[in-house]
Amino acid sequence: MAVSGPKSDAALENGLADHQPGAGSPDYETMVGEGGETQQRLQDERSGDALTDNFGHRIADNQNSLKAGARGPTLLEDFVLREKIFHFDHERIPERIVHARGSGAHGIFECTKAIPDVTKASIFQKKGASCPVFVRFSTVAGGAGSVDTPRDVRGFAVKFYTEAGNWDLVGNNIPVFFIQDAMKFPDLIHSVKMEADRGYPQAASAHDTFWDFVSLMPESMHMIMWAMSDRAIPRSLRMMEGFGVHSFRFINQDGDGKFVKFHWKPVLGVASQVWDEAVKTAGADPDFHRRDLYEAIASGDYPAWDLGVQIFDEAWAAEQPYDVLDATKLIPEEDIPVEIIGRLTLNRNVDNFFAETEQVAFLPSNVIPGIDFTNDPLLQGRLFSYLDTQKSRLGTTNFHQIPINAPKCPFHNMQRDGLMQTLVPKGRANYEPNSLNEAGEDSGPRVAPETGFTSFSDNGERNDPTDKMRIRAETFADHYSQARMFYLSQTENEQAHIASAIVFELSKVVMPHVRLRVLSRLRNIDEDLAQRVADGLSIALPEKAPAARDLVEMPISDALSIQKNAKDGFAGRKVGILFAEGSDKAMVEKLKTGVEKAGGSVFLVAPKIGPLKVKGGTLEADGKLDGSPSVLFDAIASVLMPQSAEILSKQGAAVQWFMDAYGHCKTIAHCPGTQIILDKAGVEKDDGVIPNEMLLDKGPKRHWAREPKIRDLA
Numbered sequence: 079m080a081v082s083g084p085k086s087d088a089a090l091e092n093g094l095a096d097h098q099p100g101a102g103s104p105d106y107e108t109m110v111g112e113g114g115e116t117q118q119r120l121q122d123e124r125s126g127d128a129l130t131d132n133f134g135h136r137i138a139d140n141q142n143s144l145k146a147g148a149r150g151p152t153l154l155e156d157f158v159l160r161e162k163i164f165h166f167d168h169e170r171i172p173e174r175i176v177h178a179r180g181s182g183a184h185g186i187f188e189c190t191k192a193i194p195d196v197t198k199a200s201i202f203q204k205k206g207a208s209c210p211v212f213v214r215f216s217t218v219a220g221g222a223g224s225v226d227t228p229r230d231v232r233g234f235a236v237k238f239y240t241e242a243g244n245w246d247l248v249g250n251n252i253p254v255f256f257i258q259d260a261m262k263f264p265d266l267i268h269s270v271k272m273e274a275d276r277g278y279p280q281a282a283s284a285h286d287t288f289w290d291f292v293s294l295m296p297e298s299m300h301m302i303m304w305a306m307s308d309r310a311i312p313r314s315l316r317m318m319e320g321f322g323v324h325s326f327r328f329i330n331q332d333g334d335g336k337f338v339k340f341h342w343k344p345v346l347g348v349a350s351q352v353w354d355e356a357v358k359t360a361g362a363d364p365d366f367h368r369r370d371l372y373e374a375i376a377s378g379d380y381p382a383w384d385l386g387v388q389i390f391d392e393a394w395a396a397e398q399p400y401d402v403l404d405a406t407k408l409i410p411e412e413d414i415p416v417e418i419i420g421r422l423t424l425n426r427n428v429d430n431f432f433a434e435t436e437q438v439a440f441l442p443s444n445v446i447p448g449i450d451f452t453n454d455p456l457l458q459g460r461l462f463s464y465l466d467t468q469k470s471r472l473g474t475t476n477f478h479q480i481p482i483n484a485p486k487c488p489f490h491n492m493q494r495d496g497l498m499q500t501l502v503p504k505g506r507a508n509y510e511p512n513s514l515n516e517a518g519e520d521s522g523p524r525v526a527p528e529t530g531f532t533s534f535s536d537n538g539e540r541n542d543p544t545d546k547m548r549i550r551a552e553t554f555a556d557h558y559s560q561a562r563m564f565y566l567s568q569t570e571n572e573q574a575h576i577a578s579a580i581v582f583e584l585s586k587v588v589m590p591h592v593r594l595r596v597l598s599r600l601r602n603i604d605e606d607l608a609q610r611v612a613d614g615l616s617i618a619l620p621e622k623a624p625a626a627r628d629l630v631e632m633p634i635s636d637a638l639s640i641q642k643n644a645k646d647g648f649a650g651r652k653v654g655i656l657f658a659e660g661s662d663k664a665m666v667e668k669l670k671t672g673v674e675k676a677g678g679s680v681f682l683v684a685p686k687i688g689p690l691k692v693k694g695g696t697l698e699a700d701g702k703l704d705g706s707p708s709v710l711f712d713a714i715a716s717v718l719m720p721q722s723a724e725i726l727s728k729q730g731a732a733v734q735w736f737m738d739a740y741g742h743c744k745t746i747a748h749c750p751g752t753q754i755i756l757d758k759a760g761v762e763k764d765d766g767v768i769p770n771e772m773l774l775d776k777g778p779k780r781h782w783a784r785e786p787k788i789r790d791l792a
């Protein structure tokens with residue numbers, strides 16, 4: 079027999095299931111040892127779940143190492159201690175070179191519209207067809223222990239376990255990328271990660287080397303517009319779009335190819351934080367996004383995205399003022415509408431973060447028949463990089479056998495051995511061709527020319543594969559038209575956020591010539607934007623940078639703005655309600671029930687965490703005021719008696735609670751008693767500062783009209 083892959087879980091098939099930690103909760107008694115240490119011992123050693131070492135030997139004492147006398151030296155023969163420390167010493171593996179910090183979840187993908195005319199991919203043949211998926215969201219620049227809310231691109235990687243093998247759609251929450259050719263990826267990442275000599279800043283693009291590099295790379299200007307926009311500070315992983323970025327290829331039964339761009343559209347809509355809020359959230363809850371995702375799934379509020387596709391052919395592509403093989407360009411939805419063909423629902427948290435989220439290995443080269451690559455030179459480089467890096471990170475070419483990476487369909491081949499081989503291939507057929515069957519032996523698997531993967535031939539299209547050259551196609555040379563389209567498609571408020579973000583980042587850049595070079599590039603995108611940034615830094619505008627191509631004025635695309643497409647309503651939103659001693663319990667409960675009925679969640683905040691006496695009984699908070707700042711909520715409400723409000727008005731945490739919510743343009747619902755704190759916090763009446771009774775009508779939306787009054791945006 080050749081190697082036979084696990085149907086579901088390799089560990090289970092190898093009989094490890096009975097030895098999984100946490101298999102049962104045994105009855106135990108708690109005792110105190112000689113040295114006062116806690117000893118938890120099985121009550122019934124014959125039937126209980128006994129603690130063992132990794133080779134199955136039962137352990138009698140998990141508190142004390144073996145010593146020569148009670149106060150004597152520890153003995154080398156203590157194999158229990160040695161194994162435990164040895165395993166611990168080697169628990170860490172290299173973190174991902176990029177996208178090190180991530181959060182994952184299991185789910186299901188269902189085809190909602192069959193498209194057999196354009197692709198033979200098995201998952202798109204029948205409406206209702208489904209397959210399990212694993213998704214990992216990530217930040218790019220920070221290390222695994224960094225925070226969730228820096229200004230950064232977010233990874234959006236989906237592994238579909240289809241019946242035709244794994245398909246990995248390894249995308250981002252931004253539809254374009256910084257560079258056009260894989261040759262530049264190591265330089266890009268070196269420049270954005272912490273600087274080589276000093277080891278900082280962590281998880282931040284606001285520093286010299288990043289801006290030095292991108293300002294020398296005019297092709298990155300479109301992506302810079304996105305990275306400086308609110309897209310790079312998402313409110314929640316559940317409220318981000320996802321994009322495959324590259325043009326891929328769909329192939330149908332007849333072998334005809336069409337281009338395809340993949341989109342994920344969140345059912346909750348797209349929403350972002352404001353910069354000051356994101357910075358404060360990093361301190362208040364470094365796991366803000368991870369926790370939000372985990373809690374939503376744990377409570378049955380399953381996040382969902384629609385899978386959309388833009389399908390087009392070579393003739394259409396040839397007419398566009400940009401090259402569809404250029405990953406710094408998007409295709410406006412107004413030109414090729416996004417057609418929805420499926421739904422992804424995340425419905426199960428991981429059981430073990432390391433085994434699943436950390437060990438999952440995505441490979442853009444994992445495609446199934448019906449889906450193929452294009453000549454996008456960035457994609458082509460990625461096809462090599464991910465397979466290569468997994469060997470370095472997971473340590474073995476057998477990383478595909480780790481349960482989270484193994485396909486759920488059978489896999490058979492003649493590959494053998496290697497570090498950590500956990501399968502036990504039988505027989506002699508580890509080569510092909512062979513005729514072992516003629517001697518009555520199993521001769522192993524053979525190729526399937528009809529249903530097997532065949533690559534689409536690009537011949538006859540706009541490239542000439544016969545000439546080898548290191549060259550960037552002329553059709554990649556327009557670096558500014560789409561950057562301008564993106565900027566002009568934003569609302570006034572969103573444009574101000576972009577300008578302010580660039581001012582902030584450049585204020586952290588200490589090399590003056592880099593700031594000037596960025597400004598000279600911005601002039602090619604929009605003169606007004608360049609002037610705003612120059613004014614924000616108080617420097618004179620330099621000359622415009624030369625551009626390789628004349629600008630093509632592209633129509634505004636409303637689909638590119640978050641604010642123009644914002645979803646109102648409470649679904650997926652969290653409301654913080656502040657109460658204190660003496661508060662009206664009925665009012666708190668009315669607000670809570672109303673928000674929950676409307677699909678939102680509520681977090682009760684009070685100065686103390688234990689039960690407080692309130693009008694109508696007692697009430698317990700979910701969080702203490704100084705540990706639950708308002709950045710953690712989408713809207714706030716307060717139910718306070720004047721006496722409590724007066725006491726709180728003298729406390730920084732309470733005043734800051736309202737000041738931040740106001741500054742972050744959130745809805746503030748309050749009772750008359752709260753007025754004294756609102757005055758202290760400088761909260762002025764406006765459309766979003768309302769009596770508690772209006773909270774359900776107004777909802778948790780942001781009140782952007784407030785922003786120019788409270789913040790000096792660039």
Ligand code: HEM
Pocket residue numbers: 173174175176177180214215216232233234235248249250255259260261263321322323324405438439440456457459460463464467468471
């Ligand atoms: C030539 C360009 C690129 C190269 C060489 C590259 C390389 C890498 C590498 C080495 C990793 C770490 C993988 C691991 O250790 O598991 C990674 C992760 C990732 N990359 Fe790229 N990348 C490139 C461009 C892109 C682009 C354009 C996108 C988006 C379309 C992207 C999305 C991701 C995502 C989402 C992850 C995280 C996967 C996970 O969650 O485990 N990368 N990339």
